[in-house]
Amino acid sequence: KQEVTQxxxxxxxxxxxxxxxxxxxxxxxxxxxxxxxxxxxKGLTSLxxxxxxxxxxxxxxxxxxxxxxxxxxxxxxxxxxxxxSATYLCAVRGPGADGLTFGKGTHLIIQP
Amino acid sequence: xxxxxxxxRYLIKTxxxxxxxxxxxxxxxxxxxxxxxxxxxxxxxxxEYFSETQRNKGNFPGRFxxxxxxxxxxxxxxxxxxxxxxxxxxxxxxxxxxxxxxxPGTRLTVT
Numbered sequence: 001k002q003e004v005t006q007x008x009x010x011x012x013x014x015x016x017x018x019x020x021x022x023x024x025x026x027x028x029x030x031x032x033x034x035x036x037x038x039x040x041x042k043g044l045t046s047l048x049x050x051x052x053x054x055x056x057x058x059x060x061x062x063x064x065x066x067x068x069x070x071x072x073x074x075x076x077x078x079x080x081x082x083x084x085s086a087t088y089l090c091a092v093r094g095p096g097a098d099g100l101t102f103g104k105g106t107h108l109i110i111q112p
Numbered sequence: 113x114x115x116x117x118x119x120x121r122y123l124i125k126t127x128x129x130x131x132x133x134x135x136x137x138x139x140x141x142x143x144x145x146x147x148x149x150x151x152x153x154x155x156x157x158x159x160e161y162f163s164e165t166q167r168n169k170g171n172f173p174g175r176f177x178x179x180x181x182x183x184x185x186x187x188x189x190x191x192x193x194x195x196x197x198x199x200x201x202x203x204x205x206x207x208x209x210x211x212x213x214x215x216p217g218t219r220l221t222v223t
Contacts, residue, residue: 100147100157
């Protein structure tokens with residue numbers, strides 16, 4: 001059974017810092033990995049999708065990498081801003097897929 | 113292009129009642145999935161529909177059911193509500209490349 005772990009569970013940094021969020025998964029047989037952000041009480045916003053054949057994806061200040069063989073992904077946020085404060089969720093999809101398997105998230109606070 | 117819409121946004125029900133939630137996917141998307149989010153368990157997969165057929169089902173009791181219509185709109189139903197069913201129910205619409213787009217959710221409170 002696929003398990004997804006996100007470290008750290010919470011992170012508070014001053015504005016302007018570059019930061020890295022980590023995601024690990026136990027079964028490397030995945031189709032893709034997706035990063036989301038969730039604001040309090042809201043739905044999920046898709047940030048980046050990485051297919052299993054890809055190593056990284058970039059969107060603006062965000063860069064996500066995937067190392068399928070080691071079961072790891074990182075989300076890099078450059079020049080963090082207070083508006084980046086949210087919970088960041090990592091999810092993987094694999095064969096026989098019971099939908100997406102989510103980590104518990106990293107709760108990020110960017111201090112102005 | 114309009115995003116995923118879910119109705120209603122908030123619901124309060126009593127134990128033993130049943131509830132129906134609705135989801136309209138992004139135009140052109142044929143895949144709809146449902147998830148339950150609780151503080152303790154996080155996000156858990158309920159089921160996935162594609163072209164009116166249930167493709168996958170998560171580990172939930174039979175009280176949870178769903179369906180998809182020919183216009184790709186989907187409904188999920190929970191019968192005999194229990195206190196533990198209180199949660200945020202999220203619907204996701206999937207594009208052909210596999211990217212999932214989530215709606216704002218329906219907040220269900222069971223009293």
